[in-house]
Amino acid sequence: MVRNYKRRTNQQSWSKDSMACAIRDVRNGTLKLKAASLKYQIPATTLYRRVKSGKNVTEASNKSLGRFKSTFTYDQEKELAEFILEMESRLFGLSFKELRSLAYQYAIKNKIPNSFNHNTKLAGRDWVYKFLERQKNISLRLPEKTSAARASAFNPTNVGNFFNLLGSLFDTFHFPASRIFNCDETGISSVPNKPTKIFSLKGKKQVGCLSSAERGSLVSVEVCFSPAGTSIVDISPGKA
Incomplete structure (x- = not known):
């Protein structure tokens, strides 16, 4: 084509x-x-x-x-798009090849006439590109590895408890700007393992996927900034 x-x-x-x-x-x-x-x-x-x-x-x-002609109708493609976003929200996002396989299986199960490759049992790459053109809210992203424990701990109850505690501390101690820090860290692994790109909601700030426990050594870099302009940078070796 x-x-x-x-x-x-x-x-x-x-x-x-x-x-x-x-x-x-x-x-x-x-x-x-x-x-x-x-x-x-x-x-x-x-x-x-x-x-x-x-x-x-x-x-x-x-x-x-x-x-x-388009293989799927508007409603069928919408159903596929909703499934893709649902899987990504559960940290099991689909890769490029997995979407091609899903489209083929969807067509076969629903007896939809198609021109997909019956030997590889995959939809064509061109079909994926056109599918993305029609589904404007889906894009191919590189996810961050997220452990199962971290994913299960991030829930409305825990987040609500954190902000309730934070609010009570601010009301009690009235911290000035020089004592408030926004901190973030990153790890540079000695054995990098780059995950495969997956399909996700376009514009989403962070995309994750479940992974096994990290192995090997890494260097942790931690940076903190306050509204007053004070900064703290820490670089230390550690184990993943």
């Missing part, structure tokens, strides 16, 4: 948003078909065919040129 195809005709030059508005106006009775065709600059025969298709507005307004 050509990934960067350049149009050579002006067919379906209308936008999906215009088509969706036109279909919605005709079905609701807001506009007659001819008036909607003129208003949104869409051929009347094309608009008539899509209004009478019986599909929902999203599916009816999709563009379809050539012999290559």
Whole structure:
């Protein structure tokens, strides 16, 4: 498949948003078909065919040129996207290859006609790229390794207790800006183990995945800053 195809005709030059508005106006009775065709600059025969298709507005307004058709419907791809985000939220995000395998299994289980590779039992790489174009809230990210103990400890009860204790300390001691520090640390391992990129919600600040206990030695770097501009930097060797 050509990934960067350049149009050579002006067919379906209308936008999906215009088509969706036109279909919605005709079905609701807001506009007659001819008036909607003129208003949104869409051929009347094309608009008539899509209004009478019986599909929902999203599916009816999709563009379809050539012999290559989308394997899954809008609702099916939405279900896949929700599953991807659900797995990532549970720290079991899908890798690029795992998504290809999932798409193939989904198509086979639901008896959906497809052109996927039946030898490797994987969806094509081009399908993944187009899927990401349609699902704007999903991107391929590099996760941070997160232990099961740390993941289970991060819950509303523990977080609420922490902030309640913090609030009571501030109310009691009234710490000045020079005594408040924001601290963060990182470890540089002597045996790095880079995880595979996974699909996650676009814009999410931190993406994690479960991992086994760390092994080997590392150098810990800890940096603290206060609102008054005071800084503390500590570098020390340790064991993972």
